[in-house]
Amino acid sequence: MPLPRRRDPDRLLPADPRTRDIARDLYRSVSDAPIISPHGHVPVEWLRDDTPFSDPADLLVTHDHYVTRLLHAAGVDYADLGLGGHAADPRDVWRILASHWHLFTGTASGYWLEEEFAEILGVEGAFGPDTADHFFDVISERLASPEYRPRALFEKFGIEVLATTDDPLDDLSAHASLRDVLPGRVLPTFRPDKYLDPDAELFASNIEALLGATAQPTSFAGYLRALKERRAHFIANGAVSADHGVQQPETADIDPLEASRLFDAVVEGSASVAGKAAFRAHMLLQMARMSVDDGLVMTVHAGVFRNHNSQTKRAFGSDTGHDLPVPTDFVRGLRPLLERYGLERNFHLVLFAVDETVYSREIAPLAGFYPSVFIGAPWWFLDAPDAMARFRSAVTETAGFSRSSGFIDDTRAFLSIPARHDTARRxxxxxxxxxxxxxxIQSRDAERVIADSVSGQPRRVFKL
Incomplete structure (x- = not known):
């Protein structure tokens, strides 16, 4: 039974009537297309266990840093939202959101939540302080029903491919257990940051665990073999990509003897700041080399200063809304990598940025020359309607439509996946x-492009 709707069916489409008519037809042509999500952060355990979501606040507020950061900016204590292990009554958390709902006017997170309320959860009426308890009760009832358990929603959303993000030492048994269980595929993604970055917490212990799990010696050669072995395990379990989160997209092509010396120094903890930076940059190039060899798509998410506030980090942990964008330099930073591998036809490198200035200046020109480079979809602070329009304007005239990745939702907020994909299609x-x-352009070309953007392009870029 279709859920009740209260949203404008032409939302996000142009105001000019003639242009809106064209946009409406284009949108309708892809509105019900399957969702391909080749990069995201939904915990695979949600689908493996198929446990009902606990309550509206836990699902839609506490773990969504888009929401919590704006509440924090308004003076809400993170402890009152249940972050960092602090006990908080879910209904109280929900009421906090409702009492601050006016702050979300015009924001992407406010738009997505309204999409989820109306289009997925089927709650009618306007959300706010007076209706907070009504929304909480209706959504709680929905979440307790079999139709709103994770696997049922996976099918309802029309997800054909969903990629998770996983630690290289994960045995991936959860993914194996889902094979042939769901109507779509759930693929792991190799995310090795904490094994590549000497500034990562417990870096030496991470390396020890990696080498121990693969029975490799504590040497640079053994370390590379260990990473290669774990990548092979991921490929055997369906992975199509390896993801790398870096503050700066720096790469370096270093002599093997120097790389070995740097490895010893970073493991011992004696490396200088410059030495750690050189090792980190060389390992990003090594990951490209491995992608050339084994075929995993390499995605690079650059330009985020993680954990900007140390007090918040100590009290509430990472991923709680205090990561901030910084400028990036892809052209100079990636040149050593692209000198070695940029012309390799089997190599796919997808570049994501939160620095809008690099789209037209760097990423689109790089993708417009290197056959290996693709333009990642608007990400994080930029995955919003107006930013998506600016993204298309910035890259299309230089690189066209064919050099982009297709939309990537990059989210842990499971219920927002269809809302985000619908936003991108609109x-x-x-x-x-x-x-x-x-x-x-001609109408037929527009129809071809939008159909390709939701299906053909992500399949090609991520080798699906």
Missing amino acids: ADAAFLARFVAEGR
């Missing part, structure tokens, strides 16, 4: 409709 329909209305 934003692309609006952008293409303007091109058609201005006589810049």
Whole structure:
């Protein structure tokens, strides 16, 4: 039975009537297309265990840093939201959100939550302080029903591919248990940051665990073999990509003897700041080399200063909303990597940024020359309707549509996946409709492009 709707069916489409008519047709052509999500952070255990979501606050507030950071900016104590292990009554957390709901007007997170309320959870009416308890009760009832358990929602959302993000030492048994259970595929993603970055917490212990798990000696050669072995394990369990989160996209091509010396120093804890930076940059290049060899798509998410506030980090941990964007330099930083592997046809390198200035200046020109480079979709602070339009304007005239990754939701907020993909489809329909209305492309080309953006392009880029 279709859920009740209260949203404008033409939301995010152009205001001009003629352009809106074009956009409406384009959007409708892909609105029900399956969801391909080749990079995200939904815990695989949710699908393996198929446990009902506990309550509205835990699902939609406490673990969503898009939401908690804006509440924090308004003076809400993170402890009152249940972060950092602090006990908080879910209904009280929900009421805090409702009492501050006006702060989310015009924000992407406010838009997504309204999408989830109306289109997924089927709650009618306006959310706010007066309706907070009503929304909490209705959503709680929904979450307790079999139709809203994770596997049922996976099927309801029309997910064809969902990639998780996983530690290299994960045995991936949860993924294996889901094989042939769901109507779509759940794929692991190799995320080796804490084994590559000497500044990562417990770096030496991480390396010891990696080498122990693969029975490799404590040497640079053994370390590389260990990483290669774990990548092979991921590939055997369906992985198609390896993801790398870095503050700066720096790469370095270092002599093997020097690389070995640096490895010894970073493991011992004696490396200088410059030495750690050189090792980190060389390992990003080594990950590209391995992707050339084993075929894993290499994604790089750059430009985030993690844990900007040390007091918040100590009290509430990482991923609680205090990561902030910084400028990046892809052209100079990636040149050593691209000198070695940029022309390799089997190598796919997808670049994501939160520094909008690099789209037209660096990433689109790189993707417009190197066959290996693809433009990652707007990410994190930029995965919002207006930012998506700016992204298309910044990259299309230089690199066209074919050099982009297709939409990537990159989320842990499971219920927001269809909302985010729908947002991207509407934003692309609006952008293409303007091109058609201005006589810049033909309608048939716009239809082809938007269909390709939700299916063909992500399949090609991520080798699906």
